[in-house]
Amino acid sequence: MMRVWAPAVLLVVCGSLLATRLISAGSPGAGAALLVAFLLLAAATSPLVFPRSIGALEAQRRSAVDGRPIVFWRPGCTYCLRLRIRLGHRARRLHWVDVWRDPAGSAAVREVNGGNETVPTVFVDGRPHTNPDPAWVRARL
Missing domain, CATH: 1.20.5 (Single alpha-helices involved in coiled-coils or other helix-helix interfaces)
Structure with a gap:
Protein backbone atom coordinates (compact mmCIF):
# COMPACT_ATOMS: atom_id res chain seq x y z
CA MET A 1 0.00 0.00 0.00
CA VAL A 49 -6.81 11.89 -9.07
CA PHE A 50 -7.51 8.58 -10.77
CA PRO A 51 -10.83 6.74 -10.84
CA ARG A 52 -11.07 3.79 -8.48
CA SER A 53 -8.90 0.91 -9.69
CA ILE A 54 -10.20 -2.60 -10.14
CA GLY A 55 -8.40 -5.88 -10.75
CA ALA A 56 -7.28 -6.87 -14.23
CA LEU A 57 -9.57 -9.89 -14.38
CA GLU A 58 -12.58 -7.82 -13.31
CA ALA A 59 -11.66 -5.12 -15.85
CA GLN A 60 -11.43 -7.69 -18.63
CA ARG A 61 -14.81 -9.12 -17.64
CA ARG A 62 -16.43 -5.68 -17.57
CA SER A 63 -14.79 -4.64 -20.82
CA ALA A 64 -16.13 -7.76 -22.55
CA VAL A 65 -19.62 -6.75 -21.44
CA ASP A 66 -19.59 -3.00 -22.11
CA GLY A 67 -16.76 -2.65 -24.67
CA ARG A 68 -14.98 0.09 -22.73
CA PRO A 69 -11.17 0.32 -22.87
CA ILE A 70 -8.94 -0.81 -20.00
CA VAL A 71 -6.12 1.45 -18.80
CA PHE A 72 -3.20 -0.07 -16.92
CA TRP A 73 -1.46 2.64 -14.89
CA ARG A 74 0.62 3.27 -11.76
CA PRO A 75 0.82 6.19 -9.32
CA GLY A 76 3.57 8.68 -10.00
CA CYS A 77 3.62 8.00 -13.74
CA THR A 78 3.61 11.34 -15.56
CA TYR A 79 2.30 9.79 -18.77
CA CYS A 80 -0.59 8.22 -16.86
CA LEU A 81 -1.33 11.59 -15.27
CA ARG A 82 -1.23 13.26 -18.69
CA LEU A 83 -3.72 10.71 -20.02
CA ARG A 84 -5.98 11.12 -16.99
CA ILE A 85 -6.00 14.93 -17.18
CA ARG A 86 -6.51 15.06 -20.93
CA LEU A 87 -9.46 12.65 -20.72
CA GLY A 88 -11.16 14.86 -18.15
CA HIS A 89 -14.53 13.60 -16.92
CA ARG A 90 -14.49 10.92 -19.63
CA ALA A 91 -11.81 9.05 -17.67
CA ARG A 92 -14.54 7.56 -15.49
CA ARG A 93 -15.83 5.67 -18.52
CA LEU A 94 -12.65 3.58 -18.66
CA HIS A 95 -11.68 0.62 -16.51
CA TRP A 96 -8.51 1.56 -14.56
CA VAL A 97 -6.09 -1.09 -13.26
CA ASP A 98 -3.23 -0.09 -10.95
CA VAL A 99 -0.35 -2.39 -11.86
CA TRP A 100 1.29 -1.87 -8.46
CA ARG A 101 -1.77 -3.22 -6.70
CA ASP A 102 -2.71 -6.00 -9.09
CA PRO A 103 -0.19 -8.72 -10.01
CA ALA A 104 -2.39 -9.93 -12.90
CA GLY A 105 -2.44 -6.39 -14.31
CA SER A 106 1.32 -6.11 -14.00
CA ALA A 107 1.74 -9.45 -15.77
CA ALA A 108 -0.62 -8.41 -18.58
CA VAL A 109 1.37 -5.22 -19.19
CA ARG A 110 4.73 -7.02 -19.14
CA GLU A 111 3.40 -9.63 -21.55
CA VAL A 112 2.55 -7.09 -24.25
CA ASN A 113 5.55 -4.78 -23.66
CA GLY A 114 8.44 -7.21 -23.99
CA GLY A 115 8.77 -7.82 -20.26
CA ASN A 116 8.65 -4.13 -19.36
CA GLU A 117 6.01 -2.65 -17.10
CA THR A 118 5.39 0.30 -19.42
CA VAL A 119 2.33 2.35 -18.56
CA PRO A 120 -0.10 3.62 -19.52
CA THR A 121 -1.02 0.62 -21.58
CA VAL A 122 -4.55 0.83 -22.93
CA PHE A 123 -6.44 -2.20 -24.18
CA VAL A 124 -9.09 -1.36 -26.77
CA ASP A 125 -11.07 -4.28 -28.18
CA GLY A 126 -8.45 -6.64 -26.72
CA ARG A 127 -5.53 -4.92 -28.49
CA PRO A 128 -2.82 -3.24 -26.43
CA HIS A 129 -1.66 0.32 -27.10
CA THR A 130 1.30 1.56 -25.09
CA ASN A 131 1.26 5.25 -24.14
CA PRO A 132 -1.36 6.22 -26.72
CA ASP A 133 -2.28 9.79 -27.52
CA PRO A 134 -5.07 10.93 -25.16
CA ALA A 135 -7.06 12.28 -28.13
CA TRP A 136 -6.95 8.82 -29.70
CA VAL A 137 -8.23 7.23 -26.47
CA ARG A 138 -10.94 9.89 -26.18
CA ALA A 139 -12.09 9.03 -29.72
CA ARG A 140 -12.46 5.37 -28.70
CA LEU A 141 -14.98 6.31 -26.03
Missing part, protein backbone atom coordinates in the same frame (compact mmCIF):
# COMPACT_ATOMS: atom_id res chain seq x y z
CA MET A 2 2.81 2.42 0.87
CA ARG A 3 4.43 1.89 -2.53
CA VAL A 4 1.38 3.49 -4.16
CA TRP A 5 1.72 6.63 -2.05
CA ALA A 6 5.54 6.83 -2.08
CA PRO A 7 5.89 9.49 -4.82
CA ALA A 8 3.31 11.77 -3.20
CA VAL A 9 4.78 11.32 0.29
CA LEU A 10 8.29 12.00 -1.03
CA LEU A 11 7.10 15.24 -2.63
CA VAL A 12 5.42 16.38 0.60
CA VAL A 13 8.53 15.62 2.67
CA CYS A 14 10.92 17.31 0.23
CA GLY A 15 8.62 20.33 -0.14
CA SER A 16 8.32 20.66 3.62
CA LEU A 17 12.09 20.53 4.11
CA LEU A 18 12.76 23.09 1.38
CA ALA A 19 9.99 25.38 2.61
CA THR A 20 11.30 25.17 6.18
CA ARG A 21 14.76 26.11 4.95
CA LEU A 22 13.42 29.12 3.04
CA ILE A 23 11.28 30.27 5.95
CA SER A 24 14.17 29.99 8.42
CA ALA A 25 16.34 31.96 5.96
CA GLY A 26 13.87 34.85 6.12
CA SER A 27 11.70 34.20 3.06
CA PRO A 28 8.31 33.09 4.42
CA GLY A 29 6.45 34.01 1.22
CA ALA A 30 8.75 32.01 -0.99
CA GLY A 31 8.66 29.11 1.47
CA ALA A 32 4.87 29.07 1.52
CA ALA A 33 4.66 29.28 -2.28
CA LEU A 34 7.14 26.43 -2.65
CA LEU A 35 5.23 24.30 -0.15
CA VAL A 36 1.96 24.89 -2.01
CA ALA A 37 3.63 23.92 -5.30
CA PHE A 38 4.97 20.69 -3.80
CA LEU A 39 1.59 19.88 -2.24
CA LEU A 40 -0.12 20.34 -5.61
CA LEU A 41 2.44 18.06 -7.27
CA ALA A 42 1.93 15.49 -4.52
CA ALA A 43 -1.83 15.58 -5.05
CA ALA A 44 -1.40 15.22 -8.81
CA THR A 45 0.83 12.17 -8.46
CA SER A 46 -1.30 10.48 -5.81
CA PRO A 47 -3.89 7.81 -6.57
CA LEU A 48 -6.61 10.30 -5.60
